[in-house]
Every structure is written in structure tokens, then in C-alpha cells.
Amino acid sequence: MRLGLFIPCYVDQFYPQAGLATLRLLEKLGHQVACPSAPACCGQPLANSGHAAEGEVFLDDFARAYAGFDRVIAPSASCLLHLKEGLEARGHELAHRLHELCEFLHDVEQVQSLDAVFPHRVGLHAGCHGLRGLGLGRPSECMVADFSKPARLLQMVQGLELVPLDRPDECCGFGGSFAVFESDVSVAMGRDRVDDHVRHGAEFITGTDLSCLMHLGGLLARSNPHVKVRHIAEILAGEP
Amino acid sequence: MSRDRILQAVRAAQPEALPLPDLAPLQTLPKTPALADFTATLDFIGARWRRAADLAEVAAALAAERPDGAAWASTVPGLAGSVDLAAIADPHDLGDLHAAVLPGRFGVCENGAVWLDETALGPHRVLPFIAQHLVLVLSARELVADLHQAYARLGAPDTGFGLFLAGPSKTADIEQCLVVGAHGARSCTVWLLGEPA
Amino acid sequence: MVTTHPTAAHDFLNDPKRAAWHDQTLWMVRAKRDRMAATVPEWEQLRETAARIKDHTLSRLSEYLEQFSARAEANGIQVHWAADAEEHNRIVHGILQRHGVRRLVKSKSMLTEECHLNPHLEAHGIEVVDSDLGERIVQFKKEPPSHIVMPAIHLKRAEVGEVFHEHLGTPAGLDDAQALTEAARQHLRGHFLGADAALTGVNFAIAETGGFVVCTNEGNADMGAHLAPVHIACMGIEKLIPKAEHLGVFLRLLARSATGQPSTVFSSHFLKPRPGQEMHVVLVDNGRSRQLGRADYRRSLACIRCAACFNTCPVYRRSGGHSYSYFIAGPIGSILAPNVDRQAHADMPFASTLCGSCTAVCPVKIDIHAQLLKWRQEVVQAGGTGRLKPLALKLTGFVLRRPRLYRLAGRLMRRFAPLAQKLGLDPWTRHRDLPEPPARSFHELMQQQRRP
Missing domain, CATH: 3.40.50.10420 (NagB/RpiA/CoA transferase-like)
Structure with missing residues (x-):
């Protein structure tokens, strides 16, 4: 399968190691992976701030750059959801070939085992857009059978212990420009999430979105510097 | 006239008609009412419940437990209270009522509610609200599993007022602390007569 | 940007003990709702x-x-x-x-x-x-x-x-x-x-x-x-x-x-x-017939006023009902209020992270968070967010679409992130560290490794 890898702008700039881990994971599965460098942003920051019209061009850019791939993978549920919804609204068939990384591993590849070791206590932050938008797991509001694709994958990692949480899927408060324009609430929400993970003995907080993790990691650095954030791709790829 | 203006505005705004969903899948779920479910729900909502073979047993228990001189009213046929409701013209005069004993038509297992229609309330609709304590008398055979079955049983309403009553009045408006006895009854006891179906 | 909600929320959070109590108490109601809903298989x-x-x-x-x-x-x-x-x-x-x-x-x-x-x-x-x-x-x-x-x-x-x-x-x-x-x-x-x-x-x-x-x-x-x-x-x-x-x-x-x-x-x-x-x-x-005519917002009229969306909303729980400019606060209030007065309640659709918990909890399945997003577009079009925010976003958008400019900006940003961190003047760094900036971006590393 020819896969296109979409690395969102802030991952590109601040978390290249997560991009590399995603790449390695996909290549290990025997895929040919390419990463066009032209589009960098999905346009979500604009849309969420009320400038969806101006953000439309990013969808055009994206569709043009990635149309030729069998499937497109992104290690970011939030950006991917935005692209998917945008393309779906336009009736663009590419929408159905977009996958968040865990979803791809779980649903398309149906991975049953991983060559990865991570002997740590890990808290899984269920990012809202992955959880409720892409359906990566059962949102706690929904009265259906419980499941979590990211958690299932993490359970394949040797030595990794998932910590339970009091509020398994409360929003961390990042919310894009919300983190800046509503920074007080954003920070209060983030601290509560951090406390939940720390209280349950997490050494690492992981998740499908570095946007949430950037926010949580930024708070951890000040309150609990011994606890770190790691993108799920790094853990699944067996990075130390 | 506002009526026509509103209706016209609504007519202009409403979308093309969408279908009304069929309730049959919910109404025909295989659920059987069970006395144990009903009483468990009554426990959960803070209502008391007791079993009795017949009305005479209820009457004896009420007579034994009633505080001296307390005014109580009954609309249960064959069970007389100390207050003659028919003789009271103004419901405001019920302000000092200690207890009201009312016949429930049926109970709903899923939520502990008992249906009372106007005939069960006697001449004063306010009766189950104004009394300090409430006693409901219900045949243990008269149970439905859920509200779908309840409304199927009720059919078209035939009295001017009716209610589902589920336990004593309560509030949690102060710091979410549950307090029983808000404006209505401070206690609600459900007497279940006879053997379940 | 009309800053009523952020400002009011700031004041609310100034009393951390009370704010924590408010959050915890309403979360408890949400948890009770979960337990009760779980008893109904259908x-x-x-x-x-x-x-x-x-x-x-x-x-x-x-x-x-x-x-x-x-x-x-x-x-x-x-x-x-x-x-x-x-x-x-x-x-x-x-x-x-x-x-x-x-x-x-x-x-x-x-x-x-x-x-x-x-x-x-x-x-x-x-x-x-x-x-x-x-x-x-x-x-x-x-x-x-x-x-x-x-x-x-x-x-x-x-x-x-x-x-x-x-x-x-x-x-x-x-x-x-x-x-x-x-x-x-x-x-x-x-x-x-x-x-x-x-x-x-x-x-x-x-x-x-x-x-x-x-x-x-x-x-x-x-x-x-x-x-x-x-x-x-x-x-x-x-x-x-x-x-x-x-x-x-x-x-x-x-x-x-x-x-x-x-x-x-x-x-x-x-x-x-x-x-x-x-x-x-x-x-x-x-105003209800007007809302009925707005296809995007029509479903807000399905609301049965249960307030489950209040209790589940992480923003409501941490900012309190009085931080919203409309008498119906929370997520549902934030999609009802702009129908009444878009200008006066311009901040309300922004008082959300769009986490979608409101939509998932709603007993009549109102797509609350999607409507919040739609109202944001209308508020901006009507100029309700002032001039500065749109300008900053447009500039960002301009840069992000131009690969060379983007790479340059990225390098500058990584270079100056530690300084911003030290100054701590912006709303991000006041409470949060920025990530340690890497020497090279993902795409720069890819280019180094001869990759397309």
C-alpha cells in the first residue's frame, strides 16, 4: 500500500520525533510511505476561530497533495477529523481514505502484536476529537459496549501498565485558540487532567494528539517535571 | 392577531415533513414487571413499602401508627379517614392534613412511580401534595415494567388531572445535599396488597 | 473579542476551592446520570x-x-x-x-x-x-x-x-x-x-x-x-x-x-x-420561529432543558453559570443565545473547547458542539470578535500556506521559543512551558535523510 503521511504543522515544528516514530511504525508494517512537504496545516485553527471560509484553501492544498495515495495517515486525531469532515462535506472520496494512526493500525492493519517495550506506568489521555469525533473509543457518555483502540494497542506493548483514571475522557482544555483566549479555564482543566494522571501514578501521559499533550506537558513541566508526555506513536514504535 | 402571525411564521420556517418514528420497538421489548424490581426502585428513591394481605391489614396498621388527633384523609374505598373530604369546600382548609391515603392504579417498576388519576384524588387535586405524609395503596398485581407499558395501559386520558408520583417530595437545591420533604409529602409509603401476578 | 466569559471565568477561578467544589459537585451529577442511563439497556x-x-x-x-x-x-x-x-x-x-x-x-x-x-x-x-x-x-x-x-x-x-x-x-x-x-x-x-x-x-x-x-x-x-x-x-x-x-x-x-x-x-x-x-x-x-427557519440551528429547539450538557461541560463546571452572558448558560445556552442577540452574546460560542461531550450526553441528540462551531463563523462574519484576533489568524493562515515562509517562520519560532518562555508574557507561557524546541523540524530531518 502506498501511504501518504500527513504531519501537521505543530508536530513538524515541535515534535519531529513523533513524526519519525509514525514513519518507522508504518514502514515496519511493510508500507511505502511518502510525506509531501507542501501542505502543513489542516486549517482547523482558522475554522475553530470562526474563519472556516479562509481555512478552506488548506483543504484544497491537502486534497491536491494527497490524492494519489492509497491511504493517508496522520498521527493527530484532531487535524485528521477536521480534514475528514471538510472533505466529506465536499463529497470528496479522499475523506474515506484518511486514518488516524491508531485507527489505521487497529482497523485496517488489524495489528495483533507489536515489537515494543515500554516498562512504565502510562496514563492514556483520550483526546476528544479522536474519541467522540473519530470513534477511537467509547465516550463515557455513551451507553454502548466499552472499547478503546489506542488502549488495545498500548496493551500490546511489553511492560506497559495503563493507569486507571477517575475521569477517563474529560477534555484537557487545549481547544486550539481556546488555550489562549480562555487561558484561565484552559489551564484549570489541564491541571485537573494532570492531577488525575499523577494521582494514579502515571510516569507518562500518552495520547493520539500532541496538541493536548503539548498543553498537558507544558503544565507538567511546572508542577510535576518527573512526569513526561509521549505521543502514542513513539511508544508503539518501541522508542525508549 | 398573534396566533395567525406565529402560525404563519412557523409554517414558513418549518422544514419538509419528517417521519414520526415507530415506538413499537420500544413498546414491545420483552420486559416483565416484577414486584422485586418495583420494591428495589422504591428503596432507591426513598419511598417505604410494605406488603399486606388485604385492606383490613392496612387499616389496622394505619390506625395503630397514627399519632393521636392527627387529621388524615382517605380516598381508598373501604378505608375511611378522619376528615370528610366531601365536606371541605376550599382545598386551603387541608393545610393541616397529617396524612393522605390514596389508591394507586398501577406502579412502574423502572422508576417507582405510581399512577394516580383524578378519581383517586377525590374532590381535591392538591391532596397528595399538601398532606405531610402520603400512603399509597396498590395491588401487588398492578405493575408495569416501564413507562412505555404504562402509557399503553393509560391510553387516552379520561380525567382532568393525573400524575405519576415517585416517592416523597425532595430537593437538592442547597449544595446538592438531598433533603426529603420539600414542599410536598415528607414521606411516602406504598402498601402492596395481595400476591403479585 | 468581547471578553466577558474569559474575564468572568477568571474571577470565578480566583477562588480555587469553590471552583473545585463546583466542578466536583456537578461532575457527581454527571456520574449519577451515567449510572442511571446504564440501567436502561435501550x-x-x-x-x-x-x-x-x-x-x-x-x-x-x-x-x-x-x-x-x-x-x-x-x-x-x-x-x-x-x-x-x-x-x-x-x-x-x-x-x-x-x-x-x-x-x-x-x-x-x-x-x-x-x-x-x-x-x-x-x-x-x-x-x-x-x-x-x-x-x-x-x-x-x-x-x-x-x-x-x-x-x-x-x-x-x-x-x-x-x-x-x-x-x-x-x-x-x-x-x-x-x-x-x-x-x-x-x-x-x-x-x-x-x-x-x-x-x-x-x-x-x-x-x-x-x-x-x-x-x-x-x-x-x-x-x-x-x-x-x-x-x-x-x-x-x-x-x-x-x-x-x-x-x-x-x-x-x-x-x-x-x-x-x-x-x-x-x-x-x-x-x-x-x-x-x-x-x-x-x-x-x-424568536423560536426564526430559529426554526435556520436549518443549522433548528435542532436546538429539541432541547428538553435537562441541563445534562451543563453538568458534563468542563468549561461550565469551571466557570460557573454567571460567567455566561445569557440566562441559560452552558453549551445549550451558548447556541440559543446568539439567536436572540448575536452581538450581545458573541463570546458564548467561544466558551467551549468543542470537546463534544455535550452532544454525546444530550438525550435528544442535539449536535451542540457542531452548532457552536457554526455560530463562531457567523459571529466572526458579523465582526463580533473585534479586529485583532481575525488579523492574527489571517496572518498565521497566510504564513502556513507558503512553504518557504512557513519554514522560515518555524525556524524563528523555535529559536525564540525559549525567550518567550523566559518572558512568560503571553497567555500560554504564563502557566505552561513550551515544548523544548528541536534543532530541526520533521520535514528538515526528512530532507536530510534524502526523503521526498
């Missing part, structure tokens, strides 16, 4: 059915309104129609005036809050007593409710004690919920017995029967309605459902979603006035 089927009944009803609302009013009148209920808040208030006052009413007891009605009925009647010399305990507390305090189901949830017991000490003469320092509730019970009993008229809200009005249902736990609506010689029930036109059997669906959802109870204590079905009593229903539009 919960999701119920939600779906409820949503489709509401959609159907809204699509034929004019017919159902006609049917309802005809049946209600046949039942002996007097039906009134109010195009807006002013007409609603005029109608209610007219009824009261005809009966020479001096004292009105009123159970919870968000509609009368929306119409500012109390000040209107008080200006005409009528005493209005809100009889729901929480509403009575905030009425004493001259505050709006901070939550549509738990109006006084922003107050602590001791504060309620102070209010009751001042207004009801309870002993100073009394802060026992049981004792305070008892004091309110005695106080309000007097009002129930002395009222000349009672006003209630309406949870559901049934087109088929011309009757309506009012749900309370306290029994206050019934205490008022069955004692007073005049009962006025005020309802928005969206409260209709087609048939009595549909109550089975909605009543199963309402209390479980609202407070985690299997049922409200009293679900009262009013069909006809009692002998000698006058019963009125006031049907109010006040």
Missing part, C-alpha cells in the same frame, strides 16, 4: 427515538400547534399566543389584573426568565414568589439562576444560611441543608396557601390531548396550581410532542439525564381545569 435507542420525535414535531409544528390549541380549548383551557416576550408579559399581567391578583406563586419556568416576567409584574405592584427552593434563594439574592435545573448551585450552604437569616429570620450561622429547607418549606407553604394565582412552566404539551405535563421533585408546581383559583402555564412553542405515548420516551430520558433519578417525584398531567378554576396556557414564539 438507552441509545431511546435517545435516537426522542431525537426523531422532536425532528418530526418541529417539521410539522404549525399543525401540532393548531391541534393542541383546539384540543386544549375544548378541554376548557384558555389558550393565548404571544409573538414575543413583551406580549407574553402583557398577557400574563392582563389575566392577573382581571382577577385582581396581588400575589403570584411561580414554579420553575425558564421561559418567564427569558421574558423578564418578574420585574414586569413587580412594576405593576404584583408580588411574585418563586417557589422552587433554588429559585427562591436566588430571588432573595436578586441574582439570575446559574443553572437551569439547580438554580443556586453556585452558592454554598453558609451563603444560603445568610440569605435565609436575612429574609426568613433563621438563626444566624445556620448552615444545615435540612434545617434550611425546612425553613423554606414553612415560608413557602404560607405563600402557597395565600396566593391568588399560580404560574408554572410546561415540560411537554401533547397535541393529541391538549394537555400538558409539568415535572418537579419538590411538588411546588402542584402546590401552587391546585390551590390557586387561577393557573397560568407558560410554554415555548417548541415544547409540543404529538401524542401521550411519546411521554414514555421523554420522561424516561428527562430525570435520568437531569439529576440521575429514574423519575422526577411528580410528573403531573394537566388536562382540564378543576371545577371553579381558570386554566390558561400561553404559547410563546419569541
Whole structure:
């Protein structure tokens, strides 16, 4: 399968190691992976701030750059959801070939085992857009059978212990420009999430979105510097 | 006239008609009412419940437990209270009522509610609200599993007022602390007569 | 950007202990809702059915309104129609005036809050007593409710004690919920017995029967309605459902979603006035037909006012009801308010992270977070966010679309991130570190490794 890898702008700039881990994971599965460098942003920051019209061009850019791939993978549920919804609204068939990384591993590849070791206590932050938008797991509001694709994958990692949480899927408060324009609430929400993970003995907080993790990691650095954030791709790829 | 203006505005705004969903899948779920479910729900909502073979047993228990001189009213046929409701013209005069004993038509297992229609309330609709304590008398055979079955049983309403009553009045408006006895009854006891179906 | 919500939230969070309590208490209600919903295996089927009944009803609302009013009148209920808040208030006052009413007891009605009925009647010399305990507390305090189901949830017991000490003469320092509730019970009993008229809200009005249902736990609506010689029930036109059997669906959802109870204590079905009593229903539009015509926002009219979206909303829990500029706070308020006044409530659609919990919890499946996002577009188009924010976003958008400019900006950003960190002047770095900037971006590393 020819896969296109979409690395969102802030991952590109601040978390290249997560991009590399995603790449390695996909290549290990025997895929040919390419990463066009032209589009960098999905346009979500604009849309969420009320400038969806101006953000439309990013969808055009994206569709043009990635149309030729069998499937497109992104290690970011939030950006991917935005692209998917945008393309779906336009009736663009590419929408159905977009996958968040865990979803791809779980649903398309149906991975049953991983060559990865991570002997740590890990808290899984269920990012809202992955959880409720892409359906990566059962949102706690929904009265259906419980499941979590990211958690299932993490359970394949040797030595990794998932910590339970009091509020398994409360929003961390990042919310894009919300983190800046509503920074007080954003920070209060983030601290509560951090406390939940720390209280349950997490050494690492992981998740499908570095946007949430950037926010949580930024708070951890000040309150609990011994606890770190790691993108799920790094853990699944067996990075130390 | 506002009526026509509103209706016209609504007519202009409403979308093309969408279908009304069929309730049959919910109404025909295989659920059987069970006395144990009903009483468990009554426990959960803070209502008391007791079993009795017949009305005479209820009457004896009420007579034994009633505080001296307390005014109580009954609309249960064959069970007389100390207050003659028919003789009271103004419901405001019920302000000092200690207890009201009312016949429930049926109970709903899923939520502990008992249906009372106007005939069960006697001449004063306010009766189950104004009394300090409430006693409901219900045949243990008269149970439905859920509200779908309840409304199927009720059919078209035939009295001017009716209610589902589920336990004593309560509030949690102060710091979410549950307090029983808000404006209505401070206690609600459900007497279940006879053997379940 | 109108900064009312962020500013008010800042003040709310300045008292961290109280803020934590507020969050925890409402989360507990959400948890109770979860436990209660989990006892109903067909919960999701119920939600779906409820949503489709509401959609159907809204699509034929004019017919159902006609049917309802005809049946209600046949039942002996007097039906009134109010195009807006002013007409609603005029109608209610007219009824009261005809009966020479001096004292009105009123159970919870968000509609009368929306119409500012109390000040209107008080200006005409009528005493209005809100009889729901929480509403009575905030009425004493001259505050709006901070939550549509738990109006006084922003107050602590001791504060309620102070209010009751001042207004009801309870002993100073009394802060026992049981004792305070008892004091309110005695106080309000007097009002129930002395009222000349009672006003209630309406949870559901049934087109088929011309009757309506009012749900309370306290029994206050019934205490008022069955004692007073005049009962006025005020309802928005969206409260209709087609048939009595549909109550089975909605009543199963309402209390479980609202407070985690299997049922409200009293679900009262009013069909006809009692002998000698006058019963009125006031049907109010006040912007609802306008919202009905807006396809994107139409489903907001399906709301049954359970407030589950309040309790689940992480922003509401940490900012409190009074941080929102509309009397209905929280997620649902934030999609209703812009329909009323887009300019005045421009900040409300932004008081959300769009986490979607509101949509997932809603018993009638309103796509609340999607509507919030749509309102944001309209607010911006109307210039409601000021000039600075759009400009900054446009600039960012401009840079992000130009690969060379983007790479340059990225390098600069990584270079200067530590400085920004040190200065801590912006809203991000004031409380949070920035990630350690890597020497090279992902794409730079890829290029180094000869990759496309």
C-alpha cells in the first residue's frame, strides 16, 4: 500500500520525533510511505476561530497533495477529523481514505502484536476529537459496549501498565485558540487532567494528539517535571 | 392577531415533513414487571413499602401508627379517614392534613412511580401534595415494567388531572445535599396488597 | 473579542476551592446520570427515538400547534399566543389584573426568565414568589439562576444560611441543608396557601390531548396550581410532542439525564381545569420561529432543558453559570443565545473547547458542539470578535500556506521559543512551558535523510 503521511504543522515544528516514530511504525508494517512537504496545516485553527471560509484553501492544498495515495495517515486525531469532515462535506472520496494512526493500525492493519517495550506506568489521555469525533473509543457518555483502540494497542506493548483514571475522557482544555483566549479555564482543566494522571501514578501521559499533550506537558513541566508526555506513536514504535 | 402571525411564521420556517418514528420497538421489548424490581426502585428513591394481605391489614396498621388527633384523609374505598373530604369546600382548609391515603392504579417498576388519576384524588387535586405524609395503596398485581407499558395501559386520558408520583417530595437545591420533604409529602409509603401476578 | 466569559471565568477561578467544589459537585451529577442511563439497556435507542420525535414535531409544528390549541380549548383551557416576550408579559399581567391578583406563586419556568416576567409584574405592584427552593434563594439574592435545573448551585450552604437569616429570620450561622429547607418549606407553604394565582412552566404539551405535563421533585408546581383559583402555564412553542405515548420516551430520558433519578417525584398531567378554576396556557414564539427557519440551528429547539450538557461541560463546571452572558448558560445556552442577540452574546460560542461531550450526553441528540462551531463563523462574519484576533489568524493562515515562509517562520519560532518562555508574557507561557524546541523540524530531518 502506498501511504501518504500527513504531519501537521505543530508536530513538524515541535515534535519531529513523533513524526519519525509514525514513519518507522508504518514502514515496519511493510508500507511505502511518502510525506509531501507542501501542505502543513489542516486549517482547523482558522475554522475553530470562526474563519472556516479562509481555512478552506488548506483543504484544497491537502486534497491536491494527497490524492494519489492509497491511504493517508496522520498521527493527530484532531487535524485528521477536521480534514475528514471538510472533505466529506465536499463529497470528496479522499475523506474515506484518511486514518488516524491508531485507527489505521487497529482497523485496517488489524495489528495483533507489536515489537515494543515500554516498562512504565502510562496514563492514556483520550483526546476528544479522536474519541467522540473519530470513534477511537467509547465516550463515557455513551451507553454502548466499552472499547478503546489506542488502549488495545498500548496493551500490546511489553511492560506497559495503563493507569486507571477517575475521569477517563474529560477534555484537557487545549481547544486550539481556546488555550489562549480562555487561558484561565484552559489551564484549570489541564491541571485537573494532570492531577488525575499523577494521582494514579502515571510516569507518562500518552495520547493520539500532541496538541493536548503539548498543553498537558507544558503544565507538567511546572508542577510535576518527573512526569513526561509521549505521543502514542513513539511508544508503539518501541522508542525508549 | 398573534396566533395567525406565529402560525404563519412557523409554517414558513418549518422544514419538509419528517417521519414520526415507530415506538413499537420500544413498546414491545420483552420486559416483565416484577414486584422485586418495583420494591428495589422504591428503596432507591426513598419511598417505604410494605406488603399486606388485604385492606383490613392496612387499616389496622394505619390506625395503630397514627399519632393521636392527627387529621388524615382517605380516598381508598373501604378505608375511611378522619376528615370528610366531601365536606371541605376550599382545598386551603387541608393545610393541616397529617396524612393522605390514596389508591394507586398501577406502579412502574423502572422508576417507582405510581399512577394516580383524578378519581383517586377525590374532590381535591392538591391532596397528595399538601398532606405531610402520603400512603399509597396498590395491588401487588398492578405493575408495569416501564413507562412505555404504562402509557399503553393509560391510553387516552379520561380525567382532568393525573400524575405519576415517585416517592416523597425532595430537593437538592442547597449544595446538592438531598433533603426529603420539600414542599410536598415528607414521606411516602406504598402498601402492596395481595400476591403479585 | 468581547471578553466577558474569559474575564468572568477568571474571577470565578480566583477562588480555587469553590471552583473545585463546583466542578466536583456537578461532575457527581454527571456520574449519577451515567449510572442511571446504564440501567436502561435501550438507552441509545431511546435517545435516537426522542431525537426523531422532536425532528418530526418541529417539521410539522404549525399543525401540532393548531391541534393542541383546539384540543386544549375544548378541554376548557384558555389558550393565548404571544409573538414575543413583551406580549407574553402583557398577557400574563392582563389575566392577573382581571382577577385582581396581588400575589403570584411561580414554579420553575425558564421561559418567564427569558421574558423578564418578574420585574414586569413587580412594576405593576404584583408580588411574585418563586417557589422552587433554588429559585427562591436566588430571588432573595436578586441574582439570575446559574443553572437551569439547580438554580443556586453556585452558592454554598453558609451563603444560603445568610440569605435565609436575612429574609426568613433563621438563626444566624445556620448552615444545615435540612434545617434550611425546612425553613423554606414553612415560608413557602404560607405563600402557597395565600396566593391568588399560580404560574408554572410546561415540560411537554401533547397535541393529541391538549394537555400538558409539568415535572418537579419538590411538588411546588402542584402546590401552587391546585390551590390557586387561577393557573397560568407558560410554554415555548417548541415544547409540543404529538401524542401521550411519546411521554414514555421523554420522561424516561428527562430525570435520568437531569439529576440521575429514574423519575422526577411528580410528573403531573394537566388536562382540564378543576371545577371553579381558570386554566390558561400561553404559547410563546419569541424568536423560536426564526430559529426554526435556520436549518443549522433548528435542532436546538429539541432541547428538553435537562441541563445534562451543563453538568458534563468542563468549561461550565469551571466557570460557573454567571460567567455566561445569557440566562441559560452552558453549551445549550451558548447556541440559543446568539439567536436572540448575536452581538450581545458573541463570546458564548467561544466558551467551549468543542470537546463534544455535550452532544454525546444530550438525550435528544442535539449536535451542540457542531452548532457552536457554526455560530463562531457567523459571529466572526458579523465582526463580533473585534479586529485583532481575525488579523492574527489571517496572518498565521497566510504564513502556513507558503512553504518557504512557513519554514522560515518555524525556524524563528523555535529559536525564540525559549525567550518567550523566559518572558512568560503571553497567555500560554504564563502557566505552561513550551515544548523544548528541536534543532530541526520533521520535514528538515526528512530532507536530510534524502526523503521526498
